Amino acid sequence: MPAFGSFALILALALSAYCFLAGSFALRQQAVGIPSDRLAETARRAGIATWIAVAAAAFALVWAALNNDFSVAYILHHTNRDLPTPYKFAALWSGQEGSLLFWALLLSSYGLVLRLRHKVDVKLTAYASTILAAVQIFFLLLLNFAATPFSMVRGAVPPDGNGLNPLLQYPEMVIHPPMLYLGYVGFAVPFAFALGALIMKYPGEKWIHITRRWTMVTWCFLTCGIFLGAHWAYSVLGWGGYWGWDPVENASVFPWLTGTAFLHSVMMQEKRGMLKTWNVWLIFCTFMLSILGTFLTRSGVVSSVHAFAQSSIGEWFIWFLGITLVVCCFFYIRNRDHLKSEHRLESLLSRESSFLFQNLVLLAACFALLWGTLFPVLSEWVQGHKITVGPPFFNRVNIPIAMFLLLLTGVGPLLAWRSTSWASLKRNFTIPVIAAVATAILLMVFGVRPWEDAAHFYSLMAISLCALVTATIVSEFVRGGRVISRHTGQNLLASMVTLTRRNTRRYGGYIVHFGIVVIVVGLAGAAFNQQKEQELGSGERMELGAYTVVCDSYSQDDTANYEMNYAVLNVFKNGNPLGQMFPARKFFKASQQPDTIVAIRSTPLEDLYIIYAGLNQDSNKPIIKVFINPLVSWIWAGVFVLIFGTVVAMIPPMAAAAVPQLQTVRAVSMPVPVRSDPVGAGD
Amino acid sequence: MILALCLIFAAGLLVYVFAPGVVFERVTDKSRLAFLEERKQVVYENLRDLNFDYKAGKYPQEDYEPLRASLEAEAAEILAEIDALNVHPTAWSPSSL
Structure with a gap:
């Protein structure tokens, strides 16, 4: 199979090279008026065939992993016999060569769909197919000459692999x-x-x-x-x-x-x-x-x-x-x-300008992140020694940018295209602003002190802005729902569903914005994190916030794949038992590397997060670290909302209902009779 | 065995690539009319959105009227050109795109 995989990769390179060269030549010929549809079709088919060849190579690598073929260096270095089957399958993207093969496979898969759907616009798709083939050539060159996944082990083949990280x-x-x-x-x-x-x-x-x-x-x-x-x-x-x-x-x-x-x-x-x-x-x-x-x-x-x-x-x-x-x-x-x-751009108070600002802010965030990430490398090139940029830099720069972005997420949808008057602003922003201010006051009443701590300040800002964005989203749905409700007699909820189905892109987008709001609320909880570390022998206890953790016992386990140290902890909140938690630390035999198994008890309000940090060699007691992380589960919940919104936005919209009132388009300077096509309301 | 498998695999792919049959899509340029039809749909959609937002009470009358007028003027220009092209289909050159 390794030989077949290598052959498939060479074939894939040849096919994508043909797709690029023949595709380019055909487009060039067509540009000067020489028909070359047949050549263009062979180029398209070569792109499709590239997918078959790359998929065959990926199959060969997975086959080698599943069959413990340690004569292949990649399989030797990233799997072992006792590795569970799903991880053997995941070996395809666990290392350098395999992940590049996976890149090439995904690229060719996207290319396959694009080339099969070429009728949507044959000429434009032909250009896109040719460009994708050029990208594909790069990855196939890498796979054939720089990072070959099917390199063979020199000398005797070891009986077992090194295992997965x-x-x-x-x-x-x-x-x-x-x-x-x-x-x-x-x-x-x-x-x-x-x-x-x-x-x-x-x-x-x-x-x-x-x-x-x-x-x-x-x-x-x-x-x-x-x-x-x-x-x-x-x-x-x-x-x-x-x-x-x-x-x-x-x-x-x-x-x-x-x-x-x-x-x-x-x-x-x-x-x-x-x-x-x-x-x-x-x-x-x-x-x-x-x-x-x-x-x-x-x-x-x-x-x-x-x-x-x-x-x-x-x-x-x-x-x-x-x-x-x-x-x-x-x-x-x-x-x-x-x-x-x-x-x-006609006005600074318009949907266009809000998009423009939002774009600039996103790019500023990207630049700050890029600068902070590459600064150690750049500093080493320029000064000869590496200057590390840590989380404080990223937090200081990106959190204010994120706040501004959140504000624009709330403001943008309420502005009209072209220009917005102050009257319109007042009409649309009154309720969201009241929601934001009320939220800020409530948070301060419940103990958030923005004047004492920057983390509290940003947390208050973030949650207040989330209230503003939520209010704008709700007002968009309610207003639109009312219009539908007036015309169809449906209740408001059903009308909002109909509204979303009629303009999936716009209202799916609002759901995505709401997902972002939920995620930001979760992120804002980080300002109130608590943690404590303590040695915890049998029967000993530690307290953090409302939680009490009592060590019931600690022990060791040994399997074919790893050794494990773990603690059995009884957990109480305000004196009420919540059950047992089992933080552990594994040591993998094949790779000779440790791994932490975190015990997490998650609720919508907070996570209790416990780590087995190690064993004190002097006292022979486990070192336990306990964290209380508020609102973390909101982050994961927000991602599901965001995915749902994206799916909604991708669904083709339901056809609009019949237009109740036909309106004639006025003629302008053109001296041609104008057709009176109906341009009706979207309801 | 592996050699035979490789040869069969390569031969299959080469036949697929180089024997495309006789029916395939022609690569054609987009006509001005098709371009204008796309533009018309976009302007109509903008008008629909504007009307809907107005009915939802999002914009006051003084904002709505000029926005609607400018979109209708844009639509009228496009419709006029579509009509002209339908009457004189040859009065178009690719450079006008």
Whole structure:
């Protein structure tokens, strides 16, 4: 099977090279009026065949893992005989070569869907297919010449493998990397369409319409990947938090920020023909940041908890990023006339300006994150020694930016396109502002002291702004629901459902905003975290907040895969028993690495988070660390709301009801009779 | 065995790629009319949204009237050009896009 896998990768490279070369040649021929439909069709089919070949290679690698074929170096280094089957399957993305193969597989899968759906716009899809093939060539070159997954072990084949990194032996790690990669790779599709549209000077904004679902699916996968990673860090790394501003964590956020900006600003292009250059560069940057994220994850250029991914393929990525930038710049300079805006910004008080501000804020956040992440590397190049940038920098810079962004999330939907009057502002903002101020007063009444502590200040700000955003979302649903209710006689709730079905994009977007609100409330809880560490022998107790933890016993366990130390703790809240918790520490035999198993008791109000930090060799007692983390479960709940909103936004809208009143469009300066097409209300 | 498998696999893919049959989609340029139809739909959607928001009480009359007038003017221009193209289909060149 390894030989077949290697052959499939070479074949995939040849096919994607043909797809690129034949596709480019066919498009060139068509541009000068020479028909070359047959050649274009073979290029498209070569793109589809690339998927078959890459999938065959991935299958060969998984087959080798499942059959303990330790003659393959990758399988030897990332699995062992006693590894559970799901983790053997996950070996595909657990190491350098496998994860690059997985990247190539996902890219070819996206390409497959794109090429099968080519009838949506044959010419534009042909351009996008050719560009995707170029990206595919890069990853297949890597897989064939720099990071080959089917390298054979030299000399005698060991009887067992080195095993999988213990940090990766966690159920969420089986799905976190695929989600993240689906996000990273997916941005290649809107990038390919945007670059294709620019190269061919595509008339109109239909390419945005075509790529809208691609972008949303990709964004949703990336969001899931980021939060699965956060949940993994919370449950596995055992330091009490979910986000440590680790460089590889940050890398996943770069394309998320620019992708979020793109999802919003394309609306201005669709509706008003504005920000064309901005949007094209946003998606170019998003794609390049996805590549940069993969580079940071895979190259080991920055110190990270993701040290299991270090290697020396960085130069390949730098070259690829450089070539991509040059190609984008070249076509932008050559065809920039095509990107002229059709309208100007008419007022600072308008939906357009709120999108623009929101975009600038997202980009500022991205730049701050990028700067902080790459600063250690840059400082080492310039000064010869590494200057580390820690969480205080990221918190100081990004929290105020996030507050402003949250404010714009509340303000934006209430502003009209083109311009908004003060009367309209007063009409729309009275209730949300009252909600925000009332929330702030309530929080202060319940003990939040913003004047004493910056964490309390930001927490109060965040939750008050969340109230403002929630009020705007609710008012949007209620107002729209009332209009539907007046015309259909449905009750308000049913009307709001109908409203959402009629404009899934807009109201699905509001649900996504509400998901963000729920997540921010969860994040704001971090200001009230408490923690305590103590040695805890049998029968001894420790107290933190309303909780009492009593050590019932502590012991050891031994399995084929690992040794484990654990404690049995009885937990009480306000004197009432809550049950037992079992924090543990494993030591994996094959990889000779330790791992923390955190015990978490989660409620909507707070998490009780207990770690077995180690065994004191002098007293032979376990060291137990207890954290109270308020509102953490809101973060995970918010992600589900966000996913639901994204799914709603992707559903095609229900056809609008018959227009009750026909209105004639007035003629302007054109001396041609104007057709009286109905332009009715959306109700 | 592996060699045979590789050869069969490669042959299958090459046949699929290079024997596309006789029926395939033609690559054509988008017409000005199609472009205008897309624009018309966008302006109509903007009008629908504006009307709906007005009925929902989101905007006062003094905001609504000028916004509606400008969108209707935009729609009228597009409709006029669509009608002109339908009457004189040859009066269009790709450079006008």
